[in-house]
Amino acid sequence: MKTINDFSFENKKALIRVDFNVPLDENFEVTDDTRIQAAKPSIIKILEDGGSAVLMSHLGRPKGVQDEFSLRHIVEKTSEVLGIQVKFVADCIGAEAETAVTDLQPGEVILLENLRFHAEETAGDQEFAKQLSKLGDIYVNDAFGTAHRAHASTAIIAQFFPDQKCFGNLLAKEIESIDKVLSSGEKPVTAILGGSKVSSKITIIENILDKVDHLIIGGGMTYTFIKAKGGQVGDSICEDDKQELALDILKKAEEKGVQIHLPVDVIGADAFDNEANTDVIDVDMIPNGWQGLDAGPKTLENFHEVIMKSKTILWNGPLGVFEMENFAKGTIALGHSIAKATENGAFSLVGGGDSVAAVKQFGFGDKVSYVSTGGGAMLESLEGKTLPGIAAVANS
Ligand code: AMP
16 A cells, blocks of 8 residues: 655655535635645645645535535635645646646645536546546545545546555545554454444444454444344334344354443433433333433443453444433443543544544544544445545555
8 A cells, every 4th residue: 555655746746636525604615624634744745745736626516517616615725724825727627727737836736626517527437537637747545535436536547647646644544544443453342333223334233243352332223133132112213124134143243252232221211302301211121102312321331341441442323312412421421431442542443424523522533543534435444345446546
């Protein structure tokens, strides 16, 4: 795996696929520049080498050219983050872009217009990728958020840079973190899977049963397992058609020597409402009219114990309906446990959708080892899939 640290960019033009798909407000101001900040280290390394950078990204899902999705809106913010004035080209391919790149001097940065203004980008069009490839000497992929897509700029383009292609720091860190959890991490390895449904996590569960020592199951998924084992789950979220599957997972885990930890008690509520009446209830004795919306105190103690003896930790999905304050305590407590284990030397990766939102919301972002930047890409990695954007650069 080659990264930008394996190249000197002196007098080279780096064509970098970044993920600048940032949120904009009604005045087209960037409301969260995390993704731009995340790409900064790679860009700065290239400039400090004496090279220049041509940045390409998508923004939103435009249908053809739509001004509201123009990357022009983020030129100022990108300039501010990088500390230099970034130039802008109003099309990502063609004569204007090629001339701008020819004129580009070491230390300068160009941002190209939205890749998705051309339908050929998401179609993974060869000719479009070839046009893009004219805009740099070395191709750098630093966009994990789109690494699971075989788009022109994320995967197809790599063939036009047989030896001159590499990962940026951000993407390299993502690959490294996933690798730690799935293959090279110190044991015991623990995965915590929460969220709403077994059906959306099944492929991940099946893949990680071969990789982990402990699997903690929480959130709405719990109740399908508990009901399958003969428990009473009341009105809790439950996928009746997945009960067989749940039993099969438990059996496979036992065969593979994976210890599964399910909640033993829950915060039950008499409505799906922050103001509902609540009670601590045994997980398998939830009466009708009640539903489990968060992990209970005994459960949190059990989970804490498992986490504290783990050396490698993966967290995906909340333990309860964390969007409601009264059912966020389990997710917050879990975050504290993972932060403590990390402080004691464990490696912890938080990835995929809602758990990332939860760590940010509750301020655990800098207390875990790594928070993934790519939702779908992370989930597909955990499912064991080869991501096209990674394969295209990794295969020389
Ligand atoms: P996912 O996208 O599958 O990771 O699921 C995340 C969602 O699961 C969040 O919106 C949570 O509110 C929801 N969730 C977690 N625990 C429960 C529960 N016990 N009952 C209903 N929804 C839950």
